Amino acid sequence: MAMARFGATAAGGVNRQALSAEDFVAQAELVRWGEALGLAASRDRIGNLFLRLPGTDPDAAPVLSGSHLDSQPTGGRFDGVYGVLAAFEAVQAIIERGVAHRHPIEVVAWMNEEGSRFAPGMMGSAVFAGARTEEETVSVRDAAGVSVADALAQCDIAMAQVPLRALGGPVHAYVEAHIEQGPVLEREGIPVGVVSGIQGKHTFRVEVLGEPSHAGTSERRERKDALIAATAMVQALAAEFHDAEDITKFTVGRFEVFPNAPSVVAGKVVFSIDLRHPRSDRLRAMSARIEPICRAVQGPCEVVVTRLSAADSLEFPTALRDRIRSIAGRLDIPSLDLPSAAGHDARYLHPIAPSAMIFVPCHLGITHNEAESAEPGDLAAGARVLADLLVELANEPARKESE
Ligand code: HGY
Ligand code: MN
Ligand code: MN
Numbered sequence: 001m002a003m004a005r006f007g008a009t010a011a012g013g014v015n016r017q018a019l020s021a022e023d024f025v026a027q028a029e030l031v032r033w034g035e036a037l038g039l040a041a042s043r044d045r046i047g048n049l050f051l052r053l054p055g056t057d058p059d060a061a062p063v064l065s066g067s068h069l070d071s072q073p074t075g076g077r078f079d080g081v082y083g084v085l086a087a088f089e090a091v092q093a094i095i096e097r098g099v100a101h102r103h104p105i106e107v108v109a110w111m112n113e114e115g116s117r118f119a120p121g122m123m124g125s126a127v128f129a130g131a132r133t134e135e136e137t138v139s140v141r142d143a144a145g146v147s148v149a150d151a152l153a154q155c156d157i158a159m160a161q162v163p164l165r166a167l168g169g170p171v172h173a174y175v176e177a178h179i180e181q182g183p184v185l186e187r188e189g190i191p192v193g194v195v196s197g198i199q200g201k202h203t204f205r206v207e208v209l210g211e212p213s214h215a216g217t218s219e220r221r222e223r224k225d226a227l228i229a230a231t232a233m234v235q236a237l238a239a240e241f242h243d244a245e246d247i248t249k250f251t252v253g254r255f256e257v258f259p260n261a262p263s264v265v266a267g268k269v270v271f272s273i274d275l276r277h278p279r280s281d282r283l284r285a286m287s288a289r290i291e292p293i294c295r296a297v298q299g300p301c302e303v304v305v306t307r308l309s310a311a312d313s314l315e316f317p318t319a320l321r322d323r324i325r326s327i328a329g330r331l332d333i334p335s336l337d338l339p340s341a342a343g344h345d346a347r348y349l350h351p352i353a354p355s356a357m358i359f360v361p362c363h364l365g366i367t368h369n370e371a372e373s374a375e376p377g378d379l380a381a382g383a384r385v386l387a388d389l390l391v392e393l394a395n396e397p398a399r400k401e402s403e
Contacts, residue, residue, distance in 0.1 A: 076372020
């Protein structure tokens with residue numbers, strides 16, 4: 001709730017978009033909370049923020065745990081921030097109980113998980129893990145034309161008191177706690193979800209280029225109406241990706257018309273595509289259909305389809321999932337295995353370190369919505385399981401380089 005003050009909206013949600021002033025004050029608050037615990041804060045060039053609790057072996061690779069502080073424009077008070085604060089609370093409990101551990105433990109807040117101001121999302125974790133380059137990331141611009149590079153320069157000023165660290169680095173293991181963003185755990189009355197994996201997600205930007213003209217004088221047969229073409233594309237894609245089992249998730253969340261004036265035939269439309277499916281082969285096949293389908297209905301307009309991200313489905317290691325389940329059992333906390341339909345930064349840590357996710361219920365699965373809500377008891381249950389898992393992982397022997 002204290003974090004929800006930063007970017008708070010009148011409807012009770014948050015608008016704390018990546019590298020915004022609200023994001024910086026939230027990060028600064030987390031640094032202050034960390035300093036009160038004696039945690040050393042650091043940040044990397046791509047805007048990720050870390051709070052470090054040393055272990056007995058300073059050379060051991062850290063166990064990382066966290067999520068993101070940035071939100072959607074009409075976001076909720078739990079998406080992302082719960083994972084950062086559950087990790088913070090777990091570390092606080094470890095300090096207060098004086099629990100010894102070999103590996104350092106680092107609380108992390110990844111830069112721009114949501115991908116709303118700057119697309120695609122998960123920029124901080126993807127660059128940290130080497131899945132995307134710094135160059136391709138910092139050149140992305142927001143709707144106002146501000147680049148990630150410009151915004152990171154503002155971050156350098158706002159977060160000047162936090163020392164810079166090298167990009168990337170070894171990770172012993174990564175655990176992310178997050179609200180489920182679905183209805184299952186609440187419906188089943190179960191406080192902790194053992195996440196089996198994350199479904200694949202491909203994102204695109206489609207630019208439809210026509211010609212602005214006068215709404216009263218330009219002949220229909222002469223028009224290059226980008227809006228008519230773009231809406232035909234959206235409808236054709238929706239029809240193509242409509243499946244009776246409702247497994248394919250096709251979303252056009254952003255649709256921008258230029259010049260967006262009532263008496264001007266649209267000269268240009270830019271729209272987003274977010275396409276997801278648990279089966280990577282199906283997802284790739286559907287992804288390949290997007291450009292041909294847009295071309296088939298482009299009419300007199302030009303169309304440019306740009307793929308922004310393409311992530312296959314992933315399964316988290318069963319060994320880690322088993323450990324979450326047995327810790328919950330030991331703590332007498334009911335748990336349930338379930339997949340994640342939403343994307344998370346764990347997607348990019350998974351290829352470079354054993355990674356796992358712990359879900360907690362959110363009311364009716366409402367999320368990416370200011371009405372998002374969760375119960376303190378469930379949030380605490382998730383943090384308790386997380387704390388025990390972090391202690392276990394932080395007491396493992398160092399993984400041999402070969403592994
Ligand atoms: O889009 C996602 O799945 C994430 O919540 N940003
Ligand atoms: Mn999230
Ligand atoms: Mn989200």
